[in-house]
Amino acid sequence: MRLKIVTKLDWPSFRNVAALIGKALKAHCNCTIHDCAKVKPGGNILFIGTVFHQPLNFLSKFLRQGRVVFYGTTEGHSFVDEASLEVAKQIKIVAVSNFVKQMLEESGIPVAGVVHHGLDMNNQRINVQFYKTLRERFEDKNIIFAVSANHARKGLDKLLHAYRLVEQRVQNSFLILHSEPIGYYNPAKIAMDLKIKRLWITNLYGELSPTKLSALYKLCSIYVQPSYAEGFGLPILEAFRFDKPVIAVDAPPFNEVVSQKENGILILSSGIRWFNFKNKVLFKMHMYKAKDLAHAIVNLLSNQQLIANMQIKIQEKKQEWDAHKLYPKLLNYFS
Numbered sequence: 001m002r003l004k005i006v007t008k009l010d011w012p013s014f015r016n017v018a019a020l021i022g023k024a025l026k027a028h029c030n031c032t033i034h035d036c037a038k039v040k041p042g043g044n045i046l047f048i049g050t051v052f053h054q055p056l057n058f059l060s061k062f063l064r065q066g067r068v069v070f071y072g073t074t075e076g077h078s079f080v081d082e083a084s085l086e087v088a089k090q091i092k093i094v095a096v097s098n099f100v101k102q103m104l105e106e107s108g109i110p111v112a113g114v115v116h117h118g119l120d121m122n123n124q125r126i127n128v129q130f131y132k133t134l135r136e137r138f139e140d141k142n143i144i145f146a147v148s149a150n151h152a153r154k155g156l157d158k159l160l161h162a163y164r165l166v167e168q169r170v171q172n173s174f175l176i177l178h179s180e181p182i183g184y185y186n187p188a189k190i191a192m193d194l195k196i197k198r199l200w201i202t203n204l205y206g207e208l209s210p211t212k213l214s215a216l217y218k219l220c221s222i223y224v225q226p227s228y229a230e231g232f233g234l235p236i237l238e239a240f241r242f243d244k245p246v247i248a249v250d251a252p253p254f255n256e257v258v259s260q261k262e263n264g265i266l267i268l269s270s271g272i273r274w275f276n277f278k279n280k281v282l283f284k285m286h287m288y289k290a291k292d293l294a295h296a297i298v299n300l301l302s303n304q305q306l307i308a309n310m311q312i313k314i315q316e317k318k319q320e321w322d323a324h325k326l327y328p329k330l331l332n333y334f335s
Contacts, residue, residue: 056084073231099252118323145220150183165294228285251286
């Protein structure tokens with residue numbers, strides 16, 4: 001079988017997923033990766049992207065010359081017009097999580113099935129020199145790590161307000177926020193207003209090599225997923241790859257991956273807020289209280305035995321999230 005994996009290659013998250021899928025399917029089919037602006041119609045197309053009217057309308061030109069499977073995500077209710085909805089009915093849409101499936105179906109978009117995201121769980125390569133430098137800098141610190149773009153749904157404000165409380169209670173705590181300076185939030189200003197001292201905002205989001213980013217996952221004690229809304233939340237799997245417990249809000253899709261006191265801590269959601277993102281997606285944002293996040297972080301950092309127990313359980317079960325196990329299931333949708 002010949003397969004074209006198509007996505008926006010200038011979009012880092014989609015590009016990385018396309019590369020992972022390509023590697024996972026290499027033993028099962030002849031697949032090549034293409035940018036959506038350059039790919040020619042015809043053949044089997046696996047399109048990776050966010051499901052809303054624009055990508056669906058783009059796929060209309062492929063309908064008569066091959067089979068199209070859309071491996072799609074969304075963070076809430078996707079906006080679709082009549083034309084894009086008609087396209088959705090003629091292709092197979094596979095959701096990256098049960099949450100995405102529910103959101104798409106509530107938007108009137110048919111979903112053929114769910115294939116969760118995966119990672120190469122055996123790939124623990126790091127930049128050794130970078131890791132050594134980090135260890136020297138943070139040798140006596142309990143590192144809290146978070147990776148996030150700077151969007152409204154990412155919850156960077158809540159993370160920083162929570163960490164202010166953590167910093168006061170855990171003397172050797174240190175927050176590394178791998179994000180970007182420009183966006184919905186101004187993390188540096190929030191941190192300055194809160195008088196946070198033990199914090200490194202890298203401002204290198206999307207710029208670090210995979211091995212340097214992996215070094216940060218290896219360095220940390222725990223990983224925090226501060227987002228209010230995600231289609232899946234791949235950084236959670238990145239943390240699992242290095243046996244790190246995860247803290248996230250107790251809401252889908254996070255609780256599809258994180259199990260309470262097994263591989264992480266789930267904090268109570270305080271309610272739902274809807275956010276219109278550029279008339280593309282109506283984000284379903286599961287809000288939470290900063291004090292609840294702070295309480296979870298403090299409790300976990302204060303219980304090294306619990307962290308150790310979680311690490312053992314993560315080691316035992318993380319292969320369930322291996323890309324080579326999950327992504328070949330996508331081929332079933334071409335039959």
